[in-house]
Amino acid sequence: MTSGDIAVLANPRAGRGRHRGLLSGVVQRLESAGHPVRLLAATGAEEAEKACHRAVAEGCAALVAAGGDGTVHLALQAAAERPVGFGVVPMGTGNDFAAGVGVSLDPLAAASGIAAALAGAGPVPIDLARAVGTDEEARWFGAVLAAGFDAIVNERANRMRWPRGPRRYDLAIFLEMVRVRPRLYALEIDGVDLGFEGTLVAVGNCPSYGGGLRIVPAADPADGLLDVLTALPLSRSAMTRLKPRLRRGTHVTDRRVRTFRAKQVRLHSDGIVAYADGERIGPLPLEITCVPGALRLLR
Structure with missing residues (x-):
């Protein structure tokens, strides 16, 4: 991935697929920030998480999770405590994280908000929770x-x-x-x-x-x-x-x-x-x- 891209992890099956047709519009809204947008290719959860880690390691301008809370969860593993902007485009059935951090639950409005923050005001610091089990992972x-x-x-x-x-x-x-x-x-x-x-x-x-x-x-x-x-x-x-x-x-x-x-x-x-x-x-x-x-x- 080229440095400076907006990396998007999209789950087309999120929300039982009801927002699938909005993805092209989401990409257009994100592009208004002046960065190219790249959809991360992944066929499963493990591959998706690895793709997010690669995107952050390669210097993406932002990592965006377009899906439900499960998609957000995978992307968080790569963005936590890293100097990268993180965006959420809520397209799931629950969208509890998006609602909790004040993101618009309208996918296109959320994408516009991400673009505006990238181009102007910048990120807002948000807390996360870290869970460690007996395997110390x-x-x-x-x-x-x-x-x-x-x-x-x-x-x-x-x-x-x-x-x-x-x-x-x-x-x-x-x-x-x-x-x-x-x-x-x-x-x-x-x-x-x-x-x-x-x-x-x-x-x-x-x-x-x-x-x-x-x-x-x-x-x-x-x-x-x-x-x-x-x-x-x-x-x-x-x-x-x-x-x-x-x-x-x-x-x-x-x-x-x-x-x-x-x-x-x-x-x-x-x-x-x-x-x-x-x-x-x-x-x-x-x-x-x-x-x-x-x-x-x-x-």
Whole structure:
């Protein structure tokens, strides 16, 4: 890639493909910044992440993720703590990171914002979270890490081969609801032991996950802190009643829900695989750290 290009990681299948026809318009808007635009070629997640790393190493003027939170997650691994502008063109079903950092949810408007920032005001520093497991490999995330019932559902859904589409996730929820039980968590927040028995755990840099579920509604991706939410043991009926409140963020007033703010979180529970930005991170334990200003956001 020629130095000074705008490198774009685009996922045409994001958002079930409903924005696929906008990609040429997105490229035109980005070109208005005065830099050539290059689409990164990739056939899978691993190849896409490597392409992003190559683009940054070769000196691209900006790295842009055009897709949903999964596409953003892959690109973040290359842009975190690097001197490159990072743009998001939200084209997914959830777009929780874009919403959390104040990016327009209109893809063409978001592309225009990236171009204007490149040509003028420049990037805005945004915090990211870094998760490190027992393998000592760091994974960055921008929105929310889940390590409770929701992560268990994700792990089951990923193992299922039928049905396809959203129905697979719905079936996974039903199957896990039948056997929902509280788990013991070792939780350390800025060195303080807050271990508990419960059902939900989330660590957020941004407020929402799952397409607008405001699990940590007060999270601010520019305050240098992570927001942590835990829920004490919840029955199936209590979880059913609590779920509608997630969209409004009013679940945090429930007496069984606790919230904290932290620079660093250590978390462990046997048999739990954590997910962040909707992507599989790996099994607990994890050490999660807020890294202030780790991303140079163009918006």
